Amino acid sequence: MMNFDVLTIFPEMFDPFWAHGIIRRAIEHKKIFTSTVNIRDYARDRHQVTDDRPYGGGSGMVMKPEPLAGAIRAATRRTPTAVTVLLTPQGRPFDQNMAKELASFDGLVLICGRYEGVDERICHDLIDYEISIGDYVLTGGELAAMIIVEAVTRLIPGTLGGENAAENDSFSNGLLEHAHYTRPRIFEGREVPEVLLSGHHQEIERWRLESSLMRTLLKRSDLLHQKSLNRQEIEILDKWRRKINNIIELHHKKDAE
Ligand code: ADE
Numbered sequence: 001m002m003n004f005d006v007l008t009i010f011p012e013m014f015d016p017f018w019a020h021g022i023i024r025r026a027i028e029h030k031k032i033f034t035s036t037v038n039i040r041d042y043a044r045d046r047h048q049v050t051d052d053r054p055y056g057g058g059s060g061m062v063m064k065p066e067p068l069a070g071a072i073r074a075a076t077r078r079t080p081t082a083v084t085v086l087l088t089p090q091g092r093p094f095d096q097n098m099a100k101e102l103a104s105f106d107g108l109v110l111i112c113g114r115y116e117g118v119d120e121r122i123c124h125d126l127i128d129y130e131i132s133i134g135d136y137v138l139t140g141g142e143l144a145a146m147i148i149v150e151a152v153t154r155l156i157p158g159t160l161g162g163e164n165a166a167e168n169d170s171f172s173n174g175l176l177e178h179a180h181y182t183r184p185r186i187f188e189g190r191e192v193p194e195v196l197l198s199g200h201h202q203e204i205e206r207w208r209l210e211s212s213l214m215r216t217l218l219k220r221s222d223l224l225h226q227k228s229l230n231r232q233e234i235e236i237l238d239k240w241r242r243k244i245n246n247i248i249e250l251h252h253k254k255d256a257e
Helices: 011-018 021-028 065-078 096-103 120-126 142-153 201-219 221-226 231-256
Strands: 002-008 032-038 083-093 107-112 129-132
Touching: 002 011, 002 065, 002 142, 011 021, 011 032, 011 142, 021 032, 021 142, 032 065, 065 083, 065 107, 065 120, 083 096, 083 120, 083 142, 096 142, 107 142, 129 142, 201 221, 201 231
Parallel strands: 002 032, 002 107, 083 107, 083 129
Antiparallel strands: none
16 A cells, blocks of 8 residues: 655646546555645645745745645654655656655655745755656646656556556666557558467567567667676677678678679
8 A cells, every 4th residue: 555645736736637547546446545735734824825035035936844844744644654755856866766666665745846946944854855757847846746656656566457567667677668569460551570470479578578679779778788688688689789790791791892
């Protein structure tokens, strides 16, 4: 059971998010529990203000510490073992490994920053993780929080249709996923690779690994630098290296003639 508490000044943004697809199914099957907390509810003043001008001057507004602290403390009282996550472009870059790390906790309190930033004293005392979903700037952490909820939820056993569908995903083994095909067998003149129709399980697995490796090499060769390769993977890369070498040698020979 994973508990997601989202703290935001726009809780309505999450209503459609909780209501669709695997998130909805995970809630219905009690694999995850979700709550959206309006930070404004923890503002004490009459107008329930959550932002203020920055000390030292300058443009933009800063999220006040008191409402945020109140909302975070209330959430961690409900789930004392939860870790607190601030979404910010200054955080650690989010990736599949971090999704796995977060999936190992039984509660995440996701704090959506808004305006130009949150008061620094919040970060010091109440935040376990600062996470960025990429090197670009959003107006707030809401979309980032949804991305984290989705990436973490699909790692929880029983949330995906297939038995172990997440294990075959791109990045889960350091490679991009293999190519996929469905009916019809011929679409606009392009055929499905023969081996996939053969019913030969072992050959299909080998073809998929090869597809996976070549796609990773062509689209994201940086991933191959980080990954430790097993013998079969090296064998496949070596086969392609020999193919490419043969082509090059043939050209050299032609040039020499
Ligand atoms: N808030 C604004 N930009 C963000 C980003 N890139 N990642 C996470 N939270 C953000």
